[in-house]
Amino acid sequence: MELKKNPNISVDCVVFGYDTTTKSLNLLLINRYLESASGNEVLVDDYVLTGYHIYEHETLDDSATRVLKELTGLTNTYKKQFKAFGDPDRLKNEKDITWINNEKFNFRTVTIAYYFLVKTEDVDLEKTKHNAKWFPVAELPTLGFDHKQIILEAYEDLKIKCLAEPIIFELLPDKFTINDVQDLYESILDIEIDNRNFRRKLINKKYIIPLDEKQVGVSKKPAQLYMFSKDVYEKMYQKNYLINI
Amino acid sequence: MELKKNPNISVDCVVFGYDTTTKSLNLLLINRYLESASGNEVLVDDYVLTGYHIYEHETLDDSATRVLKELTGLTNTYKKQFKAFGDPDRLKNEKDITWINNEKFNFRTVTIAYYFLVKTEDVDLEKTKHNAKWFPVAELPTLGFDHKQIILEAYEDLKIKCLAEPIIFELLPDKFTINDVQDLYESILDIEIDNRNFRRKLINKKYIIPLDEKQVGVSKKPAQLYMFSKDVYEKMYQKNYLINI
DNA sequence: GCAAAAGTGTTCTCAGTACACCCATGA
């Protein structure tokens, strides 16, 4: 198989995860670190999205899937191509130039940006290369290239999307409590939700299925666990033409 | 100004227009026509979206704007980048290959697809090159490349978008009737809407402003004309966090 | 006066919203 990479086109992956313990929506970022030849000066030390050039034989989706797999080992995750970024000056900050000269990339690179929703528990940071770390979306480190903008646009898209499609469950463990879902919506949207109304609304959905299980190992009343059934959701889904302008 | 074009990256423009007379949502397509060297055989005769390679110094948005302007002369239109298409085989039908060999394009081209909403009345087809024509979205001609797929995805995006944002007015003349708006929604969404409910709903919006004018030159009761105020809309707009899954 | 489309009101139903207390459990 030929692995000729296209110097002008890349994919970048915004990887969202959710930590149910800290109730924090996080992003998986990798460290961009470069020392001077002498080794006594740090030229670049910041964070970027994981990404890479596409190969000539690959579809864009396959490229993104490959890049995510190389970082996390995961393959069956929610993935959305949300925007292409192609400003001719998008990689031209001082540190970017230093970095690119070292890596021998091309300055004019259009990147097709994807975001992924993963279950934090599925990612083993010990196994990831590039010193990858989770950062709360509200407390991002210094970011290289135009990745701050890419992240913000991914986040905006996610906010809109999670209101209209049940993608939120991609970020939760298979078994979750109603309050987990509420906490996650509150984290993503940065809003407060009335627990009684939210609970009633969610429990009434046929695709939110109560399990014969409760939380274990909590030092309080253990909560009822639920699962999300994609099958049921898709069977009962019907288009809604409500004009809301 | 350097005009070096990037052989791997293009933009394609899905141009939507609406004909209030025939109540038809249309697409502006250009003819792709090629005869054999001898001139006695038509090698390619079908339709495609307008599009072109990006120039090295250009942003993606600027490329799309340029391409639209070259076809229609229009510059201030609603524009949305909605998806990148990059399947390695996307330009490899028999006719595409004939065409590309003639035009000396690159087979592996990733295209950044945009859609535009224009007022049909603003486009003078006599002035357009490439034999451009309007086609109802429901009756598209044979399309080259992967442009059928691009169009379908643009249309899907438009359907969703027009429910949530007042972009529909980009397709209507500055002065329109309530029934024009209803007809347009019905065309785009392929649904029927109750006129009384729709009318009440729309008239109650503060940004739908009744004019001191009625239709002229119609052989029936002339309808009240309205305009859309983007200013008022933006002032009163507030985010709605209704979770609708 | 007639054809054609514009314009108008009421009732019902359902979902969203606001709001405060008791309950079950583990420590």
Next chain:
DNA sequence: TCATGGGTGTACTGAGAACACTTTTGC
């Protein structure tokens, strides 16, 4: 027994949906 978070019910309000006839105009 107490601290902690889980879980529950009711009344109000507003928007969507269903539904059929009268009015205005140009010809």
